[in-house]
Amino acid sequence: MNLPAYNKSALVVWKKNLKSFWLIYSQNIMGLLGLGILTFFALMAIFGPYLVSITTLTIDGVTQVMHPPTSNYWLGTDDLGKDVFAGVIIGSRVSLLVGLAATAISMTIGTSIGIISGFYGKFTDTLLMRFTDVFLVIPWLPLMLVMAALLGPSLGNIIFVIGITSWAGTARIIRSQTLSIKERPYVERARAIGSGDGHIMIYHILPNVFPLIFANTVLVAAIAILSETTLSFLGMGDPTQVTWGMMLHFAFSMGAVSFGAWWWLLPPGICVVLVVLSFTFIGYALDEVLNPKLRRRDQ
Amino acid sequence: MRLLEVNNLTTYYKLKEGYVRACENISLNLDKGEALGLVGESASGKTTAALSLVKLLPENAHVMDGSIRLGGREISGATEEELRTIRWKEISIIFQGAMNALNPVRRVGDQIVEALRIHEKMSEKEACRRTAELFDKVEIDQERVREYPHEFSGGMRQRVMIAMAIACNPKVVIGDEPTTALDVMVQAQVLQLLEELRREWQMGMILITHDLSVVGETCDRVAVMYAGKIVEAGPTEKVFEQPAHPYTRALISAFPNIEGERYLASSIPGNPPNLLNPPSGCRFHERCQEVIAPCKTDDPASTELSSGHLASCHLLKRKVKL
Numbered sequence: 030m031n032l033p034a035y036n037k038s039a040l041v042v043w044k045k046n047l048k049s050f051w052l053i054y055s056q057n058i059m060g061l062l063g064l065g066i067l068t069f070f071a072l073m074a075i076f077g078p079y080l081v082s083i084t085t086l087t088i089d090g091v092t093q094v095m096h097p098p099t100s101n102y103w104l105g106t107d108d109l110g111k112d113v114f115a116g117v118i119i120g121s122r123v124s125l126l127v128g129l130a131a132t133a134i135s136m137t138i139g140t141s142i143g144i145i146s147g148f149y150g151k152f153t154d155t156l157l158m159r160f161t162d163v164f165l166v167i168p169w170l171p172l173m174l175v176m177a178a179l180l181g182p183s184l185g186n187i188i189f190v191i192g193i194t195s196w197a198g199t200a201r202i203i204r205s206q207t208l209s210i211k212e213r214p215y216v217e218r219a220r221a222i223g224s225g226d227g228h229i230m231i232y233h234i235l236p237n238v239f240p241l242i243f244a245n246t247v248l249v250a251a252i253a254i255l256s257e258t259t260l261s262f263l264g265m266g267d268p269t270q271v272t273w274g275m276m277l278h279f280a281f282s283m284g285a286v287s288f289g290a291w292w293w294l295l296p297p298g299i300c301v302v303l304v305v306l307s308f309t310f311i312g313y314a315l316d317e318v319l320n321p322k323l324r325r326r327d328q
Numbered sequence: 329m330r331l332l333e334v335n336n337l338t339t340y341y342k343l344k345e346g347y348v349r350a351c352e353n354i355s356l357n358l359d360k361g362e363a364l365g366l367v368g369e370s371a372s373g374k375t376t377a378a379l380s381l382v383k384l385l386p387e388n389a390h391v392m393d394g395s396i397r398l399g400g401r402e403i404s405g406a407t408e409e410e411l412r413t414i415r416w417k418e419i420s421i422i423f424q425g426a427m428n429a430l431n432p433v434r435r436v437g438d439q440i441v442e443a444l445r446i447h448e449k450m451s452e453k454e455a456c457r458r459t460a461e462l463f464d465k466v467e468i469d470q471e472r473v474r475e476y477p478h479e480f481s482g483g484m485r486q487r488v489m490i491a492m493a494i495a496c497n498p499k500v501v502i503g504d505e506p507t508t509a510l511d512v513m514v515q516a517q518v519l520q521l522l523e524e525l526r527r528e529w530q531m532g533m534i535l536i537t538h539d540l541s542v543v544g545e546t547c548d549r550v551a552v553m554y555a556g557k558i559v560e561a562g563p564t565e566k567v568f569e570q571p572a573h574p575y576t577r578a579l580i581s582a583f584p585n586i587e588g589e590r591y592l593a594s595s596i597p598g599n600p601p602n603l604l605n606p607p608s609g610c611r612f613h614e615r616c617q618e619v620i621a622p623c624k625t626d627d628p629a630s631t632e633l634s635s636g637h638l639a640s641c642h643l644l645k646r647k648v649k650l
Contacts, residue, residue, distance in 0.1 A: 094536040212421060213428060214424075214425065214428035214429045215428065215429050215430055215431040215432075217384065217423070217429075218421075218423055218430075219442075220384060220415075221384050221415055221416065221420070221421050221423075222415065222416040222420075222442070222443040222446060222447075222492070223380070223410075223412040223413065223415040223416045223417065223447060224442070225412065225444050228446070232434070232442065233431055233434075236431070236433045236434060237431070237432075237433055239433070260636075265496075289487060
């Protein structure tokens, strides 16, 4: 066995850890597939907008409206003559951004509330969990719609609304795990060495709930992207932004269905499904990899 | 001045049905560099008594009474904030079952560094260097500080726990059954290590165990607990050679002796009493072979048999009188 030496730099050790993580992860076909799809969309979001001409999204470049795919317009054009292919590529940027930012908010709230609630118990727990229950039982779509309508359609508000409505499940899961971890002997030992509550929560409980946080993050990310699409589709999105949801919204309201313009409706829809699917796949794979009980020593 | 002086320490656990009298009127003394063994069967209150010193008890435990003087300073009324500075810096603990006392997802070195940095103002680098030194001290390869607990064997983990316990140069180390889960070979190594460190650093040590041979080997003095009370205390040789309390005698004869004549180790009939409703009088009277009338009604006072050798039994008074 190759032992990491203490005097080796942290980077070397980190690299070794990453390598061993990858060795296990790469055994998982589902995880590889999800990662592949997600990488494709991530690259598309980062580099895509530099590759397609922005003019194809403006009305100036009109050649024909509602045109089926041609060699110039790979996915045809919409009712204003804008290129659907360019729209799909540029839309990936906002869709992913909203998804990730909302997930970050959701996970931060969910994890903090879960750990604090589980760790302190008693009155704090009751208070925070009843608060969480409220968010759990309120139908999230109407709540989101109302909040989005009240706050107004801007990108920041969409992120905020999705983030604030999707943390409840995470809080519950993290709380239950915290309840179990805080009774473990090493937490008692941590207290014996003189650690305070905050220290124990950050250095002892948080690292132990990390696998759950990871697995949850990808699942919440999938939901967040879906929520963004839903909100935009229902007309609560920012009309100045090109997102997959907005594309679907316009396609639907402009009668793409009755016109039979499948090239306008299907691409953004399929993109959403693929991204959500990839996150779900990664979530399952991570769950398997990060659960040390499922991990084999010889890997 | 005594290093640690405990008087009439009483800790109860509160249940719906009432109080569990887990430890009552415990008095202990500990000098610098001295090892005190705290023996008794399971549920006799050994751990409760020791953990009461730094109040590392479950929420339903209440320290009802008693004084704890550490180096002449009264700490029984210390606030949580004060206790945090006392814990580990002055009184550290080697936990029962080191397998579970180390956080599985953090490197062992980091966990010692953590203990150091809570109490000593030192840089990360300094703490790491100190940790490496401690690993040397407990005879573990320095390179292994970066590994995780699951990469260590049971004995090594226990040694890591010892390294952690002595990290801040504590005055008192409480060993809560530090060798219980280990096989005899590793047990001997760990005990020898503890002995060396105790002599070298002049730490006081309280060794909680139910293994009399461990006590006989390492401790200067021993206190025998039964059902929440100390029934006999004194220098180890005195207690082992001239046990005064029937319970101590029964406990010693329950251990086979490898040197003396061969006999079948005897067990003590019956079960320890329910501490929710402890029996009146002497708590051992229900299982005692030599029970006499006052045992059932009066709590025996402690009698000093020789210098430092105390026992609580009615029979002793009678013997003295006769």
